[in-house]
Amino acid sequence: MPEGLNMSRRIRRTPYTDRVEAAGVTGFSVVNHMLLPKAFQRTVEEDYWHLREHVQIWDVSCQRQVCIAGPDAERLVQLMTPRKVTGAKVGQCLYIPIVDHAGGLINDPVLLKIAPTTFWLSIADSDVLLYALGLATGYNLDVDVSEPDVHPLAIQGPKAEDLLASLFGDHIREIGFFRFGHFDFQGTRQLIARSGYSRQGGFEIYLDDSALGGALWDAIWQAGAAYNIAPGCPNLIERIEGGLFSYGNEMTRVNNPFEIGLGKYLCLDGSIDCVGINALRVIAEEGPHQEIRGVQFDGAPCPTCAIPWPVIADNSTQIGQITSAICSPRLKRNIGLSMISKEYWDPGTKVTVLTSDGLARSGTISNLPFA
Amino acid sequence: MPEGLNMSRRIRRTPYTDRVEAAGVTGFSVVNHMLLPKAFQRTVEEDYWHLREHVQIWDVSCQRQVCIAGPDAERLVQLMTPRKVTGAKVGQCLYIPIVDHAGGLINDPVLLKIAPTTFWLSIADSDVLLYALGLATGYNLDVDVSEPDVHPLAIQGPKAEDLLASLFGDHIREIGFFRFGHFDFQGTRQLIARSGYSRQGGFEIYLDDSALGGALWDAIWQAGAAYNIAPGCPNLIERIEGGLFSYGNEMTRVNNPFEIGLGKYLCLDGSIDCVGINALRVIAEEGPHQEIRGVQFDGAPCPTCAIPWPVIADNSTQIGQITSAICSPRLKRNIGLSMISKEYWDPGTKVTVLTSDGLARSGTISNLPFA
Numbered sequence: 001m002p003e004g005l006n007m008s009r010r011i012r013r014t015p016y017t018d019r020v021e022a023a024g025v026t027g028f029s030v031v032n033h034m035l036l037p038k039a040f041q042r043t044v045e046e047d048y049w050h051l052r053e054h055v056q057i058w059d060v061s062c063q064r065q066v067c068i069a070g071p072d073a074e075r076l077v078q079l080m081t082p083r084k085v086t087g088a089k090v091g092q093c094l095y096i097p098i099v100d101h102a103g104g105l106i107n108d109p110v111l112l113k114i115a116p117t118t119f120w121l122s123i124a125d126s127d128v129l130l131y132a133l134g135l136a137t138g139y140n141l142d143v144d145v146s147e148p149d150v151h152p153l154a155i156q157g158p159k160a161e162d163l164l165a166s167l168f169g170d171h172i173r174e175i176g177f178f179r180f181g182h183f184d185f186q187g188t189r190q191l192i193a194r195s196g197y198s199r200q201g202g203f204e205i206y207l208d209d210s211a212l213g214g215a216l217w218d219a220i221w222q223a224g225a226a227y228n229i230a231p232g233c234p235n236l237i238e239r240i241e242g243g244l245f246s247y248g249n250e251m252t253r254v255n256n257p258f259e260i261g262l263g264k265y266l267c268l269d270g271s272i273d274c275v276g277i278n279a280l281r282v283i284a285e286e287g288p289h290q291e292i293r294g295v296q297f298d299g300a301p302c303p304t305c306a307i308p309w310p311v312i313a314d315n316s317t318q319i320g321q322i323t324s325a326i327c328s329p330r331l332k333r334n335i336g337l338s339m340i341s342k343e344y345w346d347p348g349t350k351v352t353v354l355t356s357d358g359l360a361r362s363g364t365i366s367n368l369p370f371a
Numbered sequence: 372m373p374e375g376l377n378m379s380r381r382i383r384r385t386p387y388t389d390r391v392e393a394a395g396v397t398g399f400s401v402v403n404h405m406l407l408p409k410a411f412q413r414t415v416e417e418d419y420w421h422l423r424e425h426v427q428i429w430d431v432s433c434q435r436q437v438c439i440a441g442p443d444a445e446r447l448v449q450l451m452t453p454r455k456v457t458g459a460k461v462g463q464c465l466y467i468p469i470v471d472h473a474g475g476l477i478n479d480p481v482l483l484k485i486a487p488t489t490f491w492l493s494i495a496d497s498d499v500l501l502y503a504l505g506l507a508t509g510y511n512l513d514v515d516v517s518e519p520d521v522h523p524l525a526i527q528g529p530k531a532e533d534l535l536a537s538l539f540g541d542h543i544r545e546i547g548f549f550r551f552g553h554f555d556f557q558g559t560r561q562l563i564a565r566s567g568y569s570r571q572g573g574f575e576i577y578l579d580d581s582a583l584g585g586a587l588w589d590a591i592w593q594a595g596a597a598y599n600i601a602p603g604c605p606n607l608i609e610r611i612e613g614g615l616f617s618y619g620n621e622m623t624r625v626n627n628p629f630e631i632g633l634g635k636y637l638c639l640d641g642s643i644d645c646v647g648i649n650a651l652r653v654i655a656e657e658g659p660h661q662e663i664r665g666v667q668f669d670g671a672p673c674p675t676c677a678i679p680w681p682v683i684a685d686n687s688t689q690i691g692q693i694t695s696a697i698c699s700p701r702l703k704r705n706i707g708l709s710m711i712s713k714e715y716w717d718p719g720t721k722v723t724v725l726t727s728d729g730l731a732r733s734g735t736i737s738n739l740p741f742a
Contacts, residue, residue, distance in 0.1 A: 004375060004376065004397060004398035004399070004410065005375065005376035005398065005399060005400070005401075006398045006399065006400045006409035006410060007675055007677040008400065008617070008619075008620055008675075008676070008677060008695065009619065009620045009676065009677065009678065009679055009694050009695070010400075010496060010617060010618075010619030010620045011400065011401070011677075013677065013678060026375060027375035027376065027377045028375070028376060028377065029376070029377045029379065029381075029382065030376075030382070030401040033496065033497075033619060038377035039375065039377060100504055100508075101504070101508050106501060106504075125381060125404065126404075126498055126501065127497055127498035127501055127502075128501070130477060130497065130498055130499070130501045130502035130505065131498075131501035131502065131504060131505045132505065133471055133472070133477075133502060133505065134501065134502045134503065134504065134505020134506040134507075134508075134509060135505040135506075135508060135509045136505075136509075137471070137472050137505075137506060137509060137646050138505060138506045138507075138508060138509015138510040138511075139509040140509075246379070246381060247381075248379075248380065248381030248404060249379055249380045249381045275508050304378055304379075305379070305380065306378040306379060306380065306382075306384065307380065307384060308380055323380050324379065324380070
């Protein structure tokens with residue numbers, strides 16, 4: 001049993017928390033000052049197999065939206081990201097790094113272009129709204145920065161499309177990956193994107209009205225019975241196998257976008273005005289000193305990785321640290337994610353992982369996603 | 372038993388977490404992406420009486436420091452707060468509201484003036500560092516904004532002074548309230564302030580080197596045996612009785628400094644350059660529409676207040692919402708904190724509180740702190 005989480009208003013409940021509790025949640029995390037369900041009554045492994053075969057409903061309200069709207073909205077978004085935003089179409093999602101003046105990562109949200117001068121940033125765990133407010137004030141931009149009453153609900157797994165088509169109609173099947181459309185729910189217009197924090201396919205419903213949370217959950221739950229729906233949450237086995245990163249775990253402000261494999265998305269040709277662009281051009285010229293990789297390692301199923309575990313090569317050189325890890329029942333190995341120094345990042349490199357149970361385990365550097 | 376908190380690197384451990392676990396912690400909260408112990412094996416009431424009579428050691432590392440240093444440091448701090456910073460002396464602490472352009476509260480840290488061009492903001496639960504970074508970049512200021520390796524450890528209770536004098540010498544007794552000095556710990560220079568999140572007196576040690584965390588905890592623990600020391604944490608009974616507020620609970624960005632009683636600290640005479648000052652002058656002219664008050668209310672000990680509870684007057688008018696509440700064993704009443712509409716905020720006003728257990732309880736508006 002994990003140690004308890006003490007509740008208060010500051011740790012915000014979501015429009016779905018009542019339903020999540022009724023579904024038997026046993027553990028939470030806290031993201032953006034909001035509850036994120038992290039465990040139900042089944043094991044992580046049982047949830048993993050279920051997610052790969054059926055469909056799950058996830059309360060990811062903690063993916064708060066930072067709404068940037070107004071004549072200078074695109075300028076402000078571009079100031080925060082080195083990925084080119086101009087040219088994105090309404091209805092499109094973009095995975096964008098948010099950086100500081102030194103190119104350090106502040107967040108890695110999904111950007112939704114809602115209208116020509118309205119953007120949502122669907123954020124990981126840091127107060128991007130405060131960064132945007134500071135920049136908007138300092139640059140004296142004509143924008144409004146706010147957190148709307150939008151609470152994403154993810155429907156993930158191979159049966160997600162059939163389930164949502166049964167509720168919202170076959171038009172849902174036409175939404176492309178990282179695109180969104182609008183659909184009717186009980187007379188309201190709701191945004192649904194083909195996206196989500198798994199590699200099993202699915203959608204995220206950006207419910208715009210918290211008062212409808214219970215009704216939306218119930219409608220999906222009832223229609224989902226035919227598809228063997230279960231309550232779930234981002235699955236640690238699935239996300240590590242799939243090479244999906246978590247801000248605050250795999251990267252912090254000491255890391256840059258190159259280190260998490262986003263170099264190919266950056267616009268370094270001088271055509272955009274981003275606060276970190278000059279620093280990133282210097283890094284691009286030198287090349288990053290480390291990059292994220294997979295690490296497979298031996299031994300009994302590893303414990304929870306709550307403190308980074310050193311990754312060692314040549315018997316004594318620390319070449320990285322594992323920041324998320326778990327035993328994969330499919331690969332029948334422990335797997336983890338780690339920044340790895342340049343000299344050692346080639347797949348196949350032999351390493352030693354010092355896990356928090358005191359063991360030194362033999363391991364191998366691997367490409368991501370894991371095969 | 373509360374629901375579990377799932378651990379990961381993103382929910383940062385502190386230099387004292389090992390010791391806190393050894394001392395029998397049973398519950399945590401998460402503040403600034405870091406663990407805050409919230410419960411040990413004794414009840415909140417037992418801890419309350421102990422705190423009033425003896426001394427406790429609290430891991431408040433989550434009070435992260437935002438260090439602002441450089442030629443424009445004072446200008447940046449002043450841009451963020453409507454309290455006058457000019458004139459503060461090195462060695463002084465100031466409780467300052469941090470506001471946005473509209474005067475909305477972003478945080479309520481304690482400012483420490485470390486040197487003429489170096490300030491620390493000891494923050495509540497929001498990423499003030501990102502706001503400061505955005506402003507510094509937008510205004511093109513010559514400052515460095517960082518989070519140093521500083522982890523506050525609070526020593527609270529009436530025996531705190533004797534305990535710290537036994538460790539650091541009698542010079543500690545000369546530190547005035549909201550002042551700090553530097554003291555030797557194992558050959559290192561450490562900052563100690565007379566401050567803390569209780570009304571029982573005490574100090575906060577701003578340990579500057581996480582590697583010394585275990586040694587500092589152990590030294591205090593051993594010397595504390597003579598003073599009946601116990602592990603503790605901000606005590607909900609004591610803080611509500613004492614009228615100490617919690618950012619994210621009692622106030623959010625929709626509130627302004629007047630509403631939490633800070634009007635008297637603001638500098639509205641046009642002599643400072645703060646981003647929210649014009650908005651605050653308008654609010655000052657109109658007067659705030661609500662202000663925080665205490666509410667005493669009847670019935671059996673109330674449940675945990677995880678969702679705000681409506682406060683009703685005249686049978687049907689909602690005049691506020693309680694955001695933190697508990698039963699006081701000393702006052703033998705339930706007590707809570709609530710913003711209250713102007714027409715109803717006079718002490719003695721009769722109200723009804725709708726607690727989350729479905730009861731309607733009779734109550735009375737009270738001044739703060741509670742008698």
